[in-house]
Structure formats: C-alpha cells, structure tokens
Amino acid sequence: MNLKETNRSAAVVGAGMTLFASRLQETGKEMTWEAAKMALDQAGLTLADIDAVILGTAPDAFDGVHKKGEWLLDGAGGVGKPYMRVYTGGGTAVMAPIAGWWHVASGMYDKVLVLCEEKMSSVQPHAQSAFGHIWDPILDRPLKPNLVWIFSMEMQRYMHKYDVSYEDIASVAVKNKRNAVGHPCAQLADPDITLEDVINSEPMALPVRRLDISPPSDGASAVVIVRGDMAHDLTEIPVFIDGVGWCIDTTMWTNRDLAFPEFVVKAAKMAYDMAGIDNPKKEIDVAEPYDPFDYKEVQHLEALGLFEPGEAARATREGKTQRDGELPVCPSGGLLGVGNPIAATLGIKVGELFWQLSGQAGVRQVKKDIRTGVTQAWGDLMQFSSVLVMRRH
Amino acid sequence: MGFTDRFQKTTEPRHRLGAMEADHYIYSAGIAGEKFFTALRDRGIILASHCKACAITYVPSRLFCERCFAELTDSDDREVGPEGEVATFTLVRQDSAGNALPEPEILAVIRFGHETTGFLHKLGEVSPEKVETGMKVEAVLKPQEEREARITDIAYFRPVKK
Numbered sequence A: 001m002n003l004k005e006t007n008r009s010a011a012v013v014g015a016g017m018t019l020f021a022s023r024l025q026e027t028g029k030e031m032t033w034e035a036a037k038m039a040l041d042q043a044g045l046t047l048a049d050i051d052a053v054i055l056g057t058a059p060d061a062f063d064g065v066h067k068k069g070e071w072l073l074d075g076a077g078g079v080g081k082p083y084m085r086v087y088t089g090g091g092t093a094v095m096a097p098i099a100g101w102w103h104v105a106s107g108m109y110d111k112v113l114v115l116c117e118e119k120m121s122s123v124q125p126h127a128q129s130a131f132g133h134i135w136d137p138i139l140d141r142p143l144k145p146n147l148v149w150i151f152s153m154e155m156q157r158y159m160h161k162y163d164v165s166y167e168d169i170a171s172v173a174v175k176n177k178r179n180a181v182g183h184p185c186a187q188l189a190d191p192d193i194t195l196e197d198v199i200n201s202e203p204m205a206l207p208v209r210r211l212d213i214s215p216p217s218d219g220a221s222a223v224v225i226v227r228g229d230m231a232h233d234l235t236e237i238p239v240f241i242d243g244v245g246w247c248i249d250t251t252m253w254t255n256r257d258l259a260f261p262e263f264v265v266k267a268a269k270m271a272y273d274m275a276g277i278d279n280p281k282k283e284i285d286v287a288e289p290y291d292p293f294d295y296k297e298v299q300h301l302e303a304l305g306l307f308e309p310g311e312a313a314r315a316t317r318e319g320k321t322q323r324d325g326e327l328p329v330c331p332s333g334g335l336l337g338v339g340n341p342i343a344a345t346l347g348i349k350v351g352e353l354f355w356q357l358s359g360q361a362g363v364r365q366v367k368k369d370i371r372t373g374v375t376q377a378w379g380d381l382m383q384f385s386s387v388l389v390m391r392r393h
Numbered sequence B: 001m002g003f004t005d006r007f008q009k010t011t012e013p014r015h016r017l018g019a020m021e022a023d024h025y026i027y028s029a030g031i032a033g034e035k036f037f038t039a040l041r042d043r044g045i046i047l048a049s050h051c052k053a054c055a056i057t058y059v060p061s062r063l064f065c066e067r068c069f070a071e072l073t074d075s076d077d078r079e080v081g082p083e084g085e086v087a088t089f090t091l092v093r094q095d096s097a098g099n100a101l102p103e104p105e106i107l108a109v110i111r112f113g114h115e116t117t118g119f120l121h122k123l124g125e126v127s128p129e130k131v132e133t134g135m136k137v138e139a140v141l142k143p144q145e146e147r148e149a150r151i152t153d154i155a156y157f158r159p160v161k162k
C-alpha cells in the first residue's frame, strides 16, 4: 500500500442531515434531497457545481425497493453525472465519504457530493424482518437468529475476556443519550437518564437490555468533499480528510475473536499511517466511533488505539470520555442518542467531526481546542470497519 | 432496534401497502455442506475440514480454506466433538416480534478445541443461571429416524455430566 502517495488532498466544506425519526410521510428521495441541499448550502455550492455523486445506503429490504441506488438517484442529485452506490452495511456511513475522498484524491474530480440514506420504517412489522435474511441460510437461519442475540454473545465474550462490568458498559448509553440533548436531529435524547434506567430496562437477550441499543430510524445525511486547494475559498474552516482505512473480517462470524475487533485495528492503522499519526492516544483530540450498542463504543475505542483492551468502559464511567473529558467521545450523542438510520449515521460521524473541528457544533461544541479527530463505522455482518482521520490545518 | 414499533395505518393517501413478492428461495448447502449434513444424518458425527498450512479446523467442513485458498478434500476431513466448550452465550428473553418467551432460550458459540472455528447452536438441559463461558458441553442428536440432514439434527448441546 502506498498510503503517502495519493495525488492530492481533500476537505469537507459542508454537511447536512435530516431529523432522525420514523418518517413515513417523506420518501427516501425527499429526505436525501433535504440533506443534500443543506450540505450544498453550507458549502455555498449548487448542484451544477458538483462533478460526481456518491450514494450510501444499506439493505434494499428496508425500503422494499431493489436497486435502491438507482431508485434514490434523483434525490441524490446524480442525474447526468458520474454516480455510484456504496454499500457496506453500517460501515457505509464512513465508507461512502471514503469513496468521495478517493474520487477527489485520485485527481479525477474537484467537487463531490456524498449522501447516505436509510428508511427503516417501511419494512413491516419491524426492521428485524429484514435483518432476518442477512444470516447464512443453511447454518444460522434454522436457529432463528436475530441481531440482538448475536450482539449479546459478542458483549458477553468481551465482558468475560477482559472482566468488564455491565454497569461500566451501560454508562456509555447514559453519556450518549445525554450528549444528544440539543442535537436538532435527535430521536432519543434524554437529559435525565440514569445508569439505573439502563440497568433496569427491559431484558432482550441478556446481557443486552433495551437501552443498551440504538433505535431503528429514518433519515439522510450529506457532506461535500472538494480539492484541498479550493477548500478555503468555499468555507472559513475546511476540515481535511487526512487518513482513510477499511478492512473486513471473515463472514463466518463464529470464527472471529468476538472480544477484540482486529479488523478495526487494521482499518485504523491504515488511516493513522496515512495521516502520520504514531500515537493516537496523544494525537487524537475527539472521537466519533460507531455506537449502535454501548459495548460497541468501548470495543471500538480500544481497537482504535485510544484505550487499552478492556479499559474503555471503566474510563467512560469515570467520565474521561464526556464532552468536557480528556477525550470527548461521541459528542454528537451518537447512534444511541441521535438514532440509528444505518447508512445515514454519516451525519453523526463524519458530519459531526466536520462541525466540531470547524467550531460549528453549537451547544454540542467541545470546549477545548480540538484539531484532529477520528471517526469509524462498523457493519456488514458485524465484520467490516471504515475509519477516517479528519483535521483542521 | 427496539421491537415495540406498531404496524402503520396504510389507508391514507400518503401510503400504499405492498410486498416484494418473491415467495421463497432454494438455498444450496454446497459441496462441503452436503457432505457435512449427510455425515450428521447418517453417521451422527460433526464433520470438519482441517487446513494443514494454516493449522485451522473449520466446523462445519469447507471446500476451501478462506485464508490460503487451499482446496480441502476428503483427506482433510476431521471429526470433532461431540464435546466442546462454550466460548460465549446469550439468554434470549424475547422472540423476534418482541414477545416475552416463557422460558429463556440459550444460544451459544461452541468450540471443539483450540484451533477450531466456532459453531453456533442452542443449549439445553441446563438452567440459565448455571451457564457460563468455558463450560464443557456435548451435542445431543435427534434419534436417527428423525434426522433430516439439517443443522437442527443436533437438538442442542448440554453440560457434560461429571
């Protein structure tokens, strides 16, 4: 890999996102257009300025339309332009902007629009009905798996291997749902939530309880990525994409080390190497790891090299990852607080780092001076990770 | 993903109820899968494939090693179990529709030794509070006449009696 020899730099100059909620009134196209318009407006650009469009969206089964990429085309503004769909499950949220980055870094395009959409309320009776078909049809499906119980087994393995307490992990859910207060797109923000609320919430597949999980949602998000040397003309504080990485583990999920996601380490190493980061603990000022479950945030923080294996949960309970802590983690409120429209979480990952690092995060703004951030998403059959390092130059 | 969302009204102008009509699919067990399920049904054994180069044993058996791409043939077959160890587990309290289950279901990843891959199945003949990571379990097969070459030919795994 030639991580230091990409053609040119690329920066985010605008971002947008819609309300995350069950939105049966709007079509996916309408939500996508809404997010795209916000991002273009923030960058001071129009659709005519855009050279190429990337659309990220997860299973077709959610919206109930095959070839969702083509179906969402008009809302994405892709008509008459180079256009492609990116799909790596939940990992799409950070993989779609990585595709946007390579469109620009390769030298092929100057201004690229990246959108992510998900509409999970269409599938009835519940998004679980679609998730039921992601498993191996011969080995897994006869045992009637659902997503909650495989995550539960991962969490159990993690707690066992590193001797981590459930209460320490549950403190992630409290932090993120509180952080989401004041986010204009949030679905589950709760200023009064306590650790007891999480611990006493409904048992689903133990150790996982209802409040350990982010809710399904509808929404769309967008970012505009442009050539680095154009970025300062378009916005006061552009945020540069200085490192990208991605990696996938075996599809046979029972064969993985369920306690420690080695594939996230590999994706992070690629991104850190490209960004020239030797010591992430010292050099990363803010993190937006993927947090669909509370234990995933701590596992991801550890694999991103920001905490030692088994230590991130306790650090969370001690307050180190609060917005005003040593390392602010998920200042957006994350998937646990804002909501989890799979691919559209782009807005609370890459979008949030753009707003945070350019000082535009409003009530969510991290107070101390932050310059370098890392964000990461996780998906496919719980096996894929995409990582972005973003910086204010 | 909470389970509590309700069915939506679909009689208003803003909605239309529809389906993606594919009725069902035929899923292939594969060359190695067919061998595995035949051995399970007819001989009551759990068949695995061993890659010498990678020192890894795939459960169930596989046609190739996903790490080095070697073809795994009959000479690479290994029989594993019926005893194994719980690598992790979950106590399922709700079905996929969100209804509370009368008794928790116990699902586990089982390993048949250090260099084998994990195997997903249910646990039985054990109360939920007794289950722990590392416990020794053994496969309980359905009687031969009830077996139909499916993963459910193994009824469940139960603790090994000391």
Ligand SMILES: [Zn+2]
Binding pocket: B051, B052, B053, B054, B055, B065, B066, B067, B068, B069, B070
């Ligand atoms: Zn091999």
